Amino acid sequence: GAGVSQTPSNKVTEKGKYVELRCDPISGHTALYWYRQSLGQGPEFLIYFQGTGAADDSGLPNDRFFAVRPEGSVSTLKIQRTERGDSAVYLCASSPQDRGTQYFGPGTRLTVL
Amino acid sequence: SQQGEEDPQALSIQEGENATMNCSYKTSINNLQWYRQNSGRGLVHLILIRSNEREKHSGRLRVTLDTSKKSSSLLITASRAADTASYFCAINRDDKIIFGKGTRLHILP
Known part of the structure; x- marks a missing residue:
């Protein structure tokens, strides 16, 4: 079946601009997570949804x-x-x-110039 | 920090040898998971071990968990070139999963 998809795969933008990154989870999955990963680091938790609501947004940097x-x-x-x-x-x-195996998408590489 | 910390940061071994990676953490956990990431690609779940379990096997993978020492290990037996990747432990506490910085494993031909 289809896995998690993310669009776009790459996004280049200029400093000060607004961007939107999209995630299509596996159908039927109630939990959805966003992470940010910098080069050489592990994924950094940003936010977790259970259904429509954000159950934990403590990882959003600002x-x-x-x-x-x-x-x-x-x-x-x-x-x-x-x-x-x-x-x-x-x-x-x-x-x-929640608290189970997570299925990851391929990620969106964001570059801010 | 709640995150798991992998040790070593990098590991190079000959094909066919066993590879052992360790993960230490500081808080109580619901479960601990190991993931693999090939360069430039998404993470792949390898194995989940619950806090009341001590050891799990999956193919050539063996994971142990010692909650008293707050540590886990991932053993890959009979390594192959395709095992070259970064390996991350992730601790699951409450509704959050926190990843470590990973171990970069390189299998030499």
């Missing part, structure tokens, strides 16, 4: 970052006023239940 999952399936990570330090690979994962 108020420029926001994520939604309005219908409990597709999620969008939104970054306002991008900064060069936001450059990273943004990973999405879904799980059939």
Whole structure:
């Protein structure tokens, strides 16, 4: 079956611009996670959704970052006023239940010039 | 920090040898998971071990968990070139999963 998909695969933007990153989880998975991974580092937790609600957004670095999952399936990570330090690979994962195995998408590589 | 920390940071071994990677953490956990990441690609789940389990096997993989020492190990037996990747432990606490920085494993031909 289809796995987790993320679009775009690559995004290049200029400092100060707004970007949206999309995640399509595996159908039926209630839990959805966003991570950010910098070169040579492990994934850094950003936010976790259970259904439509954000169960834990403690990993979002500041108020420029926001994520939604309005219908409990597709999620969008939104970054306002991008900064060069936001450059990273943004990973999405879904799980059939919380605290279980996560299935990762291929990631979106964001480059802020 | 709650995150798991892998040891060593990098490991190079000859094909056919066994590879052992360790993970230490600081808090109580619900479970601990190991993932593999090939360069530039998404993470692949390898194995999950619950806090009340001590050892699990999956093919050539063996994972141990010692909650008293807050540590886990991943053993890959009879390594192959295709095992070259980064390996991450991830501790699951409450509704959050926290990853370590990973061990970069290189299998030499």
